[in-house]
Amino acid sequence: MTAPLVDSRIVVDRGAFRLDIHLRIDPGEVVALLGPNGAGKTTALRALAGLVPLTDGHIRLRDRELDDARARRWVPPEHRPIGVVFQDYLLFPHLTALENVAFGPRSHGTARKEARVVAAAWLDRVGLGDHARRKPRQLSGGQAQRVALARALAVEPELLLLDEPLAALDARTRLDTRAELHRHLAAHPGATLLVTHDPLDALVLADRLVILEGGRVVQEGDAAQITAQPRTDYVARLVGLNLYRGRAAGGGVEVAGGLTLTTTDAVDGDVFVAFSPIAVAVHLDQPTGSPRNTWPATITAVQRHGDNLRLQLDGPIAAAADVTPAAAAQLELVPGRRVWAAVKATETRAYPADA
Template sequence: MTALLDAHLVVNRDAFHLDVVLRIAPGETVALLGPNGAGKTTALRALAGLAPLAGGHLRLDGEDLRRVPPEKRPIGVVFQDYLLFPHLSARDNVAFGPRRHGMDRRSAHAVADRWLERVGLADHGRRKPRNLSGGQAQRVALARALAVDPVLLLLDEPLAALDARTRLETRGELRRHLAAHPGATLLVTHDPLDALVLADRLVIVEQGRVVQEGDAVTITARPRTDYVARLVGLNLYRGHGAGHVVSLPGGFTLTSTDTVHGDAFVAFSPAAVALHAHRPDGSPRNTWPVVLDDVQHHGDNLRVRLDGPISVAADITPAAAAQLDLSPGRELWVAVKATETRAYQA
């Protein structure tokens, strides 16, 4: 599919250097994820024209935007804190963009009324931002961004300011609006759930570079950095593969049913890790002694972090924890079946 957005963003900011390639097709939503300081917001600001490019290119629907001022770009932006004009009503906030694009007041208000109705706020048009809830303010900000018919929609942590319940409801509403948006959408977020629910494709950036990209299934099945592994909740190790065995630094080995040669990753879920008070009977292919480091609640289960030849996270039930008499420093044994691991090329 032809890319509506074709961008190579090179930005220098103090000691930080961003070098990221982004391509987004019509109707596609791409999530840009990464740890704090990875360059996500810098990339968004460069697309919006708020951060100058030091190199690369920026084409939107075939038009070179590098010399187009921010207010002239066919781009809608929803900022993390929404940045609604506090002195304007919701209706006038949404009408602001069309007015800036030369539309007369009556027509701009008609556009604003249609968008407020689409986001479920038809009866909130006269309210000022201070009289809106967080979810309502987010919807006004989205309506304001979409009212200019943007070729590119930029969303900067659009749900971060909401409480958990409002976030759940608003996420579903936002997904519906993004599905109907014919242009390209870039979602900047640190929340993997937002990315998995809202985006068609994920782009992971670390230290100003793209380290992995693909659909959710590919990313979650085969993480390629520690950050991505933590993001999707997997234990990840890098070593050298020789058939079914991957040798890790320090001489420790992990066995998989997958075959891999050369530089390789091994990944497995914390749920695949079995804990034992004593060395387990039988012959699990991956077994090693560990010392308990930390225990935290993780949903209905407990996430246990363990130190040993390799550090590992395990998910166990409260009942299993009680039987193991967990306490910091407790010596245990770990077992992971070879069939529960995934080995793949680095």
Template sequence: MTIRTERTDVRPDEGLDARLVVDRGTFRLDVALTAAPGEVVALLGPNGAGKTTALRALAGLTPLTGGHLRLDGTDLDRTPPETRPVGVVFQDYLLFPHLTALDNVAFGPRCHGVPKAEARTQAAEWLERMGLAGQATAKPRRLSGGQAQRVALARALATRPRLLLLDEPLAALDARTRLDVRAQLRRHLADFEAVAILVTHDPLDAMVLADRLVVIEHGRAVQDGTPADIARHPRTDYIAHLVGLNLYRGLADGHGVRLDSGPVITTTEELRGPAFVAFPPSAVTLHRDRPTGSSARNLWQCSVAGLESHGDQIRADLVGDLPLAADLTTVAAAELGLHPGAEVWATVKATQTHAYPA
């Protein structure tokens, strides 16, 4: 399934309008992408999906084998990377180790012909904006991970790009620094007036930083929408896993969805035709014996395939009538005597499922 990712309210002379086709051996990227000025779009997907190839194609570092690339109405297909109005923040930042933070930021304007003194003045203003005025004379080895990330962002923004590309910008940070820098980055992106494209495999980064998500799998866009829409209506197993849902596809006939594998899931929504049905692992209640008198409309016999810690809970991987994940407390898991191979009954109330057209 290929989804064209576009907005109908974007004028042809504004923002990004691209179809990125890149052939690399047996892998083919074919993604159509549009974005309006001021919009932050996250390309989300598993490793090897084609996210970084898409970013490199936008930057001009990987040539297109087909499609087109227009920015603010100008064709960039054959424009050299160094002359494109594009700023890039790479995963490892690529700061020049022999230059100070100030001169790293000034490098961009200097490459665009700005005189040295003016470029350094602009760089100082950007460092001030990033809260890094006190690190202007520091070289990269003296900067923390969060500071280096902000210097790299300042260097990209100092050229006043019409397209800002961020490749896993928080991946090199530890958990605590990541939390702080994510909040700072969100503020800076909110002030950015051109198009920003963020590449990440971290759903939290995507949900917090982006206005819109484009999910790429196997070189194709499989879903796009707002973070809330993606989280509530996943359309592939990968997305469902990211947002923590059990997801199934089948044929709806009223309040039941018959899955391709056979079982029927009862829902509160009334649908006809191909449909998805989803529910969170926390909606699953486990019993060692077949429950009697339960109000749950969905009941399946399963066995425990595996157990793992999941935050402050235990996640049970179940197989049987319906493969699913169930979350329960450590105490509940102990009381049920759960272990790999244990037979259980799983129940889910219809009110805790969510069905929508496929």
């Protein structure tokens, strides 16, 4: 088994908030750190970069100790083999693209002439060789992002840190730049940590997802594991599922509100039960016929969701349901309308709550 390139326990106290996570990243691996605002994602990234001191714990990069809070060991940011791309890129406005990229190697002690050669090569690799003499104000958002990435990679970092690298881009530029970024990350031999709030960025770019909530890791795994068995409401919303915790016995799961959901999964005890909004059918009258879960609900909101409309339902349980615009118009599905929600037992997934 390959030893991790990054082996850390990151503990940072900031007032009443405490970040306390173990984070390991293998060589060549891209790990995405996701979580709601205030979960501690950027604090973790800045601690790895040496910009935030640890309250406790350690950060090891390969066999080098960068931080050890108890031994009061701390390596300054400029002496860490780490490249960072911040959300707003932080390009020097008075320097050309070439000079911005050369700044990385120069800050690590490379001679000016050699640094410019390295910078020119990296600008070519990110497709901006003919933009070397342009200053940041003359670059588009996607071009500025690529210059920032080239500057970070030009120092040949063992660890690459990306802080919301696509957040400032419009939708079209984001799509193209995401594909370009994926190509460069796949070729990077070191470890990469991507901090993002966008699940699509994480699913496309990362090998493994680590979910933070309230300064703690609540779930981690690859995309298939996370989407198959979300373990918190935030993760369920992230992957687009309705999620409930309950007590399973005899094929039924008793959840909040006194409702029992029937499932085809053989589980007992404390479990989660999940189903997609697409699996929720909405009726004006209580449905009969094939075995299914039904409950009365009231529509509280209607929002566009891709080609469908997403209904927010309140009742014994809160749920999201996706319907076509045609169905919404025909059934007059508007906020305040009382309806019946239905989900087939075969459309549910139930799994143990204590993994």
